[in-house]
Amino acid sequence: MCNKAWRWGLRGLLCLLGGSSWAGLMAESTRVVFAGGSAEQSLQLINLNRYPVLVQAWVDDGRLDSGPDTLGAEAAVMPMPPIFRLNPDGQISLRLIATGTPLPVDRESLFWLNLYEIPPARMDLPAAARTLTVTLRTQMKVLMRPAGLRAALEDLPRWLRFAVTREPGGAQLRIDNPSPYFASFRALELRCAGLPALALAADMAPPLAALSLPLPASFHCEDGAATARFLLLDDDGQPLAGETRVGER
Incomplete structure (x- = not known):
């Protein structure tokens, strides 16, 4: 199209x-x-x-x-x-x-x-x-x-923090967004040595808030061994790439 x-x-x-x-x-x-x-x-x-x-x-x-x-x-x-x-x-x-x-x-x-x-x-x-x-x-x-926000939009990938949380209903990936911008995801995947990459459907992480995504029961990775790779969208719809270690909570 x-x-x-x-x-x-x-x-x-x-x-x-x-x-x-x-x-x-x-x-x-x-x-x-x-x-x-x-x-x-x-x-x-x-x-x-x-x-x-x-x-x-x-x-x-x-x-x-x-x-x-x-x-x-x-x-x-x-x-x-x-x-x-x-x-x-x-x-x-x-x-x-x-x-x-x-x-x-x-x-x-x-x-x-x-x-x-x-x-x-x-x-x-x-x-x-x-x-x-x-x-x-x-x-x-x-x-x-608004004017005067404390960060630049191009730095948004570095602001995001990812962690696996253990909930009664199963494990979840928590995405904390301490920035003042909406983080709009184009793609997101988790990688862990020895496992195929796990693609996750993510929409937006609101500013100064968090987004939680359910993880399949089949995804097992040692604490701190997983990596999140993702693409965000900027004002022109172009990708902003990011990669960071996933922590545990």
């Missing part, structure tokens, strides 16, 4: 740089970052479908049961326009405006941009024909990053 180019037209830009895609609706980047208290950001979108689409946009806390009115006045970001039509190959610069909602100043805050894509109804079918209209909703991250 092609993903993110600019001068030669948005279609070529998006395919080269690896942006996000929603069926035929495609964006120039994988996330939006409000850095240093910026008041507005823009996101270029293009409709790669062969038909026009109606798009509704809103920002919320990421719950699947949320809608455009879920957060109301508490929404930290407002997309403009909130509803728009895009013809085939049509482009739009979606404005994302910070509303000034109070947020923590010592860490990032995470919200989600929703793009609800509605295709047109078929008008060339017999009156008695049965049809099914498929609407698509996709979410992408919106990160609110």
Whole structure:
């Protein structure tokens, strides 16, 4: 699947740089970052479908049961326009405006941009024909990053700490993130001498918090002998590699 180019037209830009895609609706980047208290950001979108689409946009806390009115006045970001039509190959610069909602100043805050894509109804079918209209909703991250954070994003892999904890329900891998950034994982695996690498599905470790992942009962490694290798994603969706020894708790 092609993903993110600019001068030669948005279609070529998006395919080269690896942006996000929603069926035929495609964006120039994988996330939006409000850095240093910026008041507005823009996101270029293009409709790669062969038909026009109606798009509704809103920002919320990421719950699947949320809608455009879920957060109301508490929404930290407002997309403009909130509803728009895009013809085939049509482009739009979606404005994302910070509303000034109070947020923590010592860490990032995470919200989600929703793009609800509605295709047109078929008008060339017999009156008695049965049809099914498929609407698509996709979410992408919106990160609110305050100014003056005590670490650089490129140093994030060195901040993370990994440890195996013994719980009543079984062993878990605990990932402590003492940094002010969300750690978004692209890949994570544990390695131990004499054992095949164990790939784990990890999403995000929140800032100044921890993420716990269950370990299979078949994974046995001597204390301090395991190594975690991982890839995080930076603001451009590019990987940040890290490797560290796994401790025991």
